[in-house]
Amino acid sequence: MAVEFVRPKRPKLAADPWAIQFDANGHLKHLLTIEGLGAEWITRILDTAEGFMSVSNREIKKVPLLRGRTVVNLFFESSTRTRTTFELAAKRLSADVLNLNISNSATTKGESLLDTLRNIEAMQADMFVVRHEQSGAAHFIARHVAPHVSVLNAGDGWHAHPTQALLDAYTVRKLKGDFAPLRIAIVGDIKHSRVARSQIHAFNSLNVGELRVIGPRTLIPNDIEPLGVRVFHDMRAGLKDVDVIIMLRLQRERMEGGLLPTEQEFYRLYGLTEEKLDWAKPDAIVMHPGPANRGVEIESRVADGPQSVILEQVSNGIGVRMAVMALCMSAES
Amino acid sequence: MNTPNLLPIEKLMDQCHDALRTALAEGQLSQPLMVGIHSGGVWVAEALHARLGLPDPLGKLNITFYRDDFDTLGLHPQVTPSQLPVDIDGRDVILVDDVLYTGRTIRAAMNELFDYGRPARIWLVVLFERDGRELPIAAQTVGQRLDLSPRQQIHVAGPSPLTARLVTREDPA
Numbered sequence: 182m183a184v185e186f187v188r189p190k191r192p193k194l195a196a197d198p199w200a201i202q203f204d205a206n207g208h209l210k211h212l213l214t215i216e217g218l219g220a221e222w223i224t225r226i227l228d229t230a231e232g233f234m235s236v237s238n239r240e241i242k243k244v245p246l247l248r249g250r251t252v253v254n255l256f257f258e259s260s261t262r263t264r265t266t267f268e269l270a271a272k273r274l275s276a277d278v279l280n281l282n283i284s285n286s287a288t289t290k291g292e293s294l295l296d297t298l299r300n301i302e303a304m305q306a307d308m309f310v311v312r313h314e315q316s317g318a319a320h321f322i323a324r325h326v327a328p329h330v331s332v333l334n335a336g337d338g339w340h341a342h343p344t345q346a347l348l349d350a351y352t353v354r355k356l357k358g359d360f361a362p363l364r365i366a367i368v369g370d371i372k373h374s375r376v377a378r379s380q381i382h383a384f385n386s387l388n389v390g391e392l393r394v395i396g397p398r399t400l401i402p403n404d405i406e407p408l409g410v411r412v413f414h415d416m417r418a419g420l421k422d423v424d425v426i427i428m429l430r431l432q433r434e435r436m437e438g439g440l441l442p443t444e445q446e447f448y449r450l451y452g453l454t455e456e457k458l459d460w461a462k463p464d465a466i467v468m469h470p471g472p473a474n475r476g477v478e479i480e481s482r483v484a485d486g487p488q489s490v491i492l493e494q495v496s497n498g499i500g501v502r503m504a505v506m507a508l509c510m511s512a513e514s
Numbered sequence: 515m516n517t518p519n520l521l522p523i524e525k526l527m528d529q530c531h532d533a534l535r536t537a538l539a540e541g542q543l544s545q546p547l548m549v550g551i552h553s554g555g556v557w558v559a560e561a562l563h564a565r566l567g568l569p570d571p572l573g574k575l576n577i578t579f580y581r582d583d584f585d586t587l588g589l590h591p592q593v594t595p596s597q598l599p600v601d602i603d604g605r606d607v608i609l610v611d612d613v614l615y616t617g618r619t620i621r622a623a624m625n626e627l628f629d630y631g632r633p634a635r636i637w638l639v640v641l642f643e644r645d646g647r648e649l650p651i652a653a654q655t656v657g658q659r660l661d662l663s664p665r666q667q668i669h670v671a672g673p674s675p676l677t678a679r680l681v682t683r684e685d686p687a
Binding site for chain 2: 208228229231232233234235236239240241243244245246507508511
């Protein structure tokens with residue numbers, strides 16, 4: 182007897198699930214993911230960031246653009262670099278900043294999230310910068326906030342970290358110029374990396390020449406190729422002729438089960454050492470979203486070496502976050 | 515509605531140049547820095563700076579981040595950053611713009627200048643000064659003064675050739 186399988190119907194997605202990022206006039210209101218921005222908005226953010234970068238080099242590192250606005254950093258997951266650069270970005274725009282580090286109780290997540298939201302809204306906040314361990318948290322908040330509030334995703338679960346991808350795109354554009362002739366390789370723990378997902382969307386939107394991901398089979402999702410990447414499991418083959426190497430942090434805290442034999446084994450195969458760096462183009466730049474695990478995914482001599490632009494990424498992060506904040510809180514001209 | 519004639523740019527440049535020479539000669543200005551306001555003011559300042567032969571490089575201000583109409587007009591996508599290559603602390607600053615109208619641009623420019631330092635003096639030069647001030651701001655050196663209707667605007671294009679024309683809006687928005 183033939184067995185009939187009944188497949189549950191998949192819920193239909195809205196035509197453009199990321200339309201929520203734009204207001205009725207098509208102006209950027211929330212930044213939740215790179216998807217849906219397109220080359221035009223990404224380029225506009227990078228261009229705007231260029232203007233803001235100069236503010237950080239002045240004696241008085243402040244412009245009055247967002248004076249009187251309140252930005253709330255809503256961090257459900259700990260972070261130092263991202264939170265402080267968002268805080269500095271808001272302060273350099275003269276906004277008032279409130280930092281809330283909310284540790285999560287697993288059982289009451291949904292309820293407490295909305296509750297927290299209403300309470301902060303009652304304080305007349307204008308922007309929420311949200312980091313959450315659950316994918317989709319920023320999107321959820323954007324759907325439920327008061328109409329005047331903008332939401333920026335500062336990292337949600339495995340899903341997205343759009344400002345990190347934008348600052349990486351900014352760094353690449355500044356140091357390498359046009360994206361079309363470039364080969365970019367993202368190396369390491371792709372599977373657990375929201376940064377990698379956002380980078381893939383960003384670089385492909387910007388029409389990068391070739392985008393590669395390099396890592397062990399256990400740390401690269403099976404269905405990643407349709408996103409527009411070439412998959413390599415061998416470092417030497419993957420780094421050949423590459424202009425930009427982006428190392429990712431090995432996210433031990435997100436790993437379940439035996440995805441990796443040992444950190445030593447990972448370092449031997451995929452850790453970026455001076456020797457492996459020689460396999461890329463001689464003028465290749467080395468990037469890392471931080472925090473870097475020295476001796477796990479990157480050798481100290483490479484992280485501190487002449488090809489490393491890791492600290493430049495951090496500085497660029499402030500300008501890019503200023504641009505995103507200012508654009509989301511400005512009206513369309 | 516009467517339509518006043520705009521004087522030729524070259525003549526206005528001559529006037530501004532002569533007035534600045536006089537101010538320098540009489541000691542009203544000493545060892546000044548020149549700063550143009552992006553973009554029309556920078557074009558005018560580049561021409562004046564070259565003619566006066568000022569030793570310090572020209573400064574350029576982009577007041578986008580200091581505007582008070584950010585809420586309604588939004589952020590211009592491409593923002594050329596301000597460049598003030600020389601410390602303005604204690605210096606005489608010649609601030610140059612193409613048109614002085616409401617005074618809001620000059621207010622924003624002065625706010626930005628003070629974020630770079632404390633100038634000893636700010637001396638405002640404009641090619642055209644028209645009525646319609648909304649702030650108590652006045653220019654020290656003016657090429658041409660005009661009384662215009664709110665529908666009329668002076669459009670300056672450049673940098674070379676630097677031209678100006680009077681535009682009348684049919685339907686004031």
